[in-house]
Amino acid sequence: MTTPAQHRPQTGPGDVFVDRHVGPRTGTDGRDDVAHMLGHLGYDSVDALIDAAVPASIRLDGPLDLPAARTEPEVLADLRRLASQNETRVQMIGQGYWDTVTPAVIRRGVLENPAWYTAYTPYQPEISQGRLEALLNFQTVVSDLTGLEVANASLLDEATAVAEAVALMWRAAKRPATAGPGVVVLDADLFPQTLAVTRGRAEAIGLPVVVADLDAGYQTGVDAALAAAGLMDSAVVGLVVQQLGASGQARALEPLVAAAKEAGALVTVATDLLALTLFTAPGDVGADIAVGSAQRLGVPLFFGGPHAAFMAVRKGIERMLPGRLVGVSVDADGDVAYRLALQTREQHIRREKATSNICTAQALLAIVASMYAVYHGPSGLRAIAERVHSHALALADRLRGAELDVEHAVFFDTVRVAVPGAAAEVVARADAAGINLWAPDADHVQVACDETTTEAHLDAVVEAFVPGSSASGYFVSVGDLPAEHRRSSDYLTHPVFHTHRSETQMMRYLRTLADKDLALDRTMIPLGSCTMKLNAAIQMEPISWPEYAGIHPFAPAVQTGGYAELISTLEANLAEITGYAAVSVQPNAGSQGEFAGLLAIRNYHRSRDEAGRDICLIPASAHGTNAASAAMAGMRVVVVATADDGEILLEDLRGKLEQHGSQVAAIMITYPSTHGVYEDTVREVCDLVHAAGGQVYIDGANLNALVGLAKPGQFGGDVSHLNLHKTFCIPHGGGGPGVGPVGVAEHLVPFLPGAGSAPVSAAPAGSAGILPIPYAYVALMGPDGLRRATEIAVVSANYLAVRLRDAFPVLFTGPGGLVAHECILDLRPLTAQTGVTAEDVAKRLMDYGFHAPTLSFPVPGTLMVEPTESEDLTEIDRFVDAMLAIRAEIDQVADGTWALAESPLRNAPHSAASVVSDAWDKPYSRETAAYPVAALRAAKYWPPVRRIDGAKGDRNLVCSCPPIEAYADDVAEPTETTLAHAAVGA
Secondary structure, rough: OOOOOOOOOOOHHHHHHHHOOOOOOOOEOOOOOHHHHHHHHHOOOOOHHHHHHOOOOOOOOOOOOOOOOOOOOHHHHHHHHHHHOOOOEEEEOOOOOOOOOOOOHHHHHHHHOOHOOOOOOOOOHEEEHHHHHHHHHHHHHHHHHHHHEEEOOEEOOOHHHHHHHHHHHHHOOOOOOOOOOEEEEEOOOOOHHHHHHHHHHHHHHOOEEEEEOOOOOHHHHHHHHHHHHHHOOOEEEEEEEOOOOOEEEOOOOHHHHHHHHHHHOEEEEEEOOHHHHHHHHHHHHOOOEEEEEEEOOOOOOHOOOOOEEEEEEOOOOHHOOOOOOOEEEEEOOOOOOEEEOOOOOHHHHHHHHHHOOOOOOOHHHHHHHHHHHEEEHHHHHHHHHHHHHHHHHHHHHHHHHHOOOEOOEEEEOEEEOOOOOOHHHHHHHHHHHOEOOOEEOOOOOEEOOOOOHHHHHHHHHHHOOOOOOOOOOOOOOOOOHHHHHHOOOOOEEEEEEEEOOOHHHHHHHHHHHHHHHHHOOOEEOEEOOOEEEOHHHHHHHHHOOOOHHHHHHHHOOHHHHHHHHHHHHHHHHHHHHHHHOOEEOOOOOHHHHHHHHHHHHHHHHHHHHOOOOOEEEEOOOOOHHHHHHHHHHEEEEEEEEEEEOOOOOOHHHHHHHHHHHHHEEEEEEOOOOOOOOOOOHHHHHHHHHOOOEEEEEEOOOOHHHHOOOOOOOOOOOOOEEEEEOOOOOOOOOOOOOOOOOOEEEHHHHHHEEEOOEEEOOOOOOOOOHHHHHHHHHHHHHHHHHHHHHHHHHHOOOOHHHHHHHOOOOOEOOOHHOOOOEEEEEEOOOOOOOOOOOOHHHHHHHHHOOOOOOOOOOOOOOOOEEOOOOOOHHHHHHHHHHHHHHHHHHHHHOOOOOHHHHOHHHHOOOOOHHHHOOOOOOOOOOOOHHHOOHHHHHHOOOOOOOOEEEEHEEEEEEOOOOOOOOOOOOOOOOOOHHHHHHHHHHH
């Protein structure tokens, strides 16, 4: 008799996850896509192609040491097992994280909807109008509630947002030459994680900060802090104050802001968007900057992330604002259109002079928060805030009635109680009742109320403080806050926050916006370096489970065993894949992974008394974020030249090493190179830098071409950050969420974030809530599947390159004339001949239903294309056909059939409105404009706007929905989003 394990049925290609993830078929239904592609390439096997493309000097000599692939039911069962080890509690810890209710229409319509989570950063705005409008709504929420004129489209978390604000104040401050060294003062009542992250970031760039107790007032607190630090001669350039402190107390902002301004300092207020419906808006009392987290606007706890932070600034410093900024412009027909304003500020222009890293956003979570505000409107948000505040007041009254010392007279949601020596007992009794409280020390317990708090919860909390209490719960009306705390200004007066009250209207609004966008659920997104591949539904499913979504990052470890096992397993798997000794998943974006890796290198050198090593060598072709991260880590950037074939110019590298010698801290390289090839000199580059005493940082942006074939930690790397939204299938989300784990060699393990280096994110495990996605991906693929994905990514890229090279020359190739997982198409000769630019081709592709490849990076005037392993042959051929059709259109410009200005290329994209206009005067037909290939008739995507005037939007910066009139919630609903657009146009 055979056991089930011995008699498992044969699984066909469609039953194995790798065959669902990898697009090209092999021997299925009478077709062999891989053989077809290999035939075009002149190779008889995948192995032969890989042997020719990938240098033997870096190849693995065996398979990855990972568990074999598991089935989808097996992986889901494993994730259920892990989830069961996370104990869901009533979370009343606070400290910057609160439970909330994600309306089901938003959870299903945004968070779980591939139309939103598979979208790319809106660098091509014509096909991103839906998410740009959603982000403009977010900016409006932040701007209105904070009372400051300009807000960005999100940052990573509150702690890093405060750190960004500190750097911004330092840049913006106008200090007399005689003022002495400058210093930034941090409120001692900032959240502890904010203090830790901010101090670490400031120390890296040599920016002095001191921590001051402001309870006795500005001057007293600042003088004491400066004296303690020996900095009495320093000029205070900035102050950061927490409006609702870690202790729960509400600070009266006006006297602190006024005193700081009188002393010549800029002021940042860390605040709470929900509380700002009741409490003083920072901008109303003269603050320069406001920052915080939008998490409690409908975004789950997620064990600490991903969450959207925010920053708003007053007029005058908006062009120093870090991160992304959605602005308003017009398209070619003069219609209102949205775009990313000032988007070239950092990585494309400033590079090594950058003061922040623009890849620091949480777009998907900002969209959730914005839609929460749209759905509830100003009256709904205020009602939620009043209920939260009323519960906190009721709890405080009951505890005072039990003769306990409630320490603060004014608070929003957090009640701080003095219980000398008894904090542990109170927390334990609450824990037994299923409630998590916060004990900052042995003598105090804090209770944070939120949107989910009930009177039954309050009864249980009182019982934890006063066992045997017979008092029943009751509700206390809010009443008036003291005048110095009370908000007086209006907010959210734009119609969009008064239009979508019913679930029907909200559902339709979300659908309307999604229909304007081009995401991975409609078409391939062939972005070189960005690896927009399948985000499988099976991997996405667990993130909404309460056992993952509802866990507080500071919950007791005994309650989070599932997360602990998932994280440690994933870190071990990533270490095996990359060849490093250890990996930390704390960095909550690739930019933070870069920063963490460079901090590890910096602190390693310091531990060896080599603090003078502060130069980071960066190839000229590198992504600008590399240089930005190096600058943020306090390093000086020296650029290394690249050769005509895109490889690092070894002679220039030798010269730079000889010139700077003992000052070289590291080199940052990307492998395969930014030019999309496997450089066969990579080991020599690593050896040269090591011989000079430097470390080698290998950017993991292109790891999708290495997994299972080579390990950066084995061919010379000391540090790598990974982009889990690329190689390991976390969805891009329109520009975040992301996770940027950092892997290090053995000698750098003591300097990982939170160990020997400062933490780089607020939560200990960063954006842990989305780690089930890469965990599931690795488990489903197994070692053989991971290698197969890499191999097919290389096959597909080379097939595409071969099919297009006669029409668009491939700029760089490696061994055997092959590329890695992407290729760069050179349009510069055609531009010189015809005037048609790479941007023209990118915009025309929209008419064909495609997102453009990466435009003008790493070489201006080119397109970098990456098909990934997830796209099947039909889709790749559809893209090739579109590109060849566009080349034929370019030829018609070249032969004089169309003048460039009147060609479909220069007039692209074509909206439906433009094609049906009575005033059609183009020399080409409407059919050529809208249906250049017959296949489009089956499924046409219409760009909602025509080409956008970017320069106009930068010159006339409009970054929120300006109010035209205040709408009451009972006013008849305007139609759809037209009002929002019309209002912005007005």
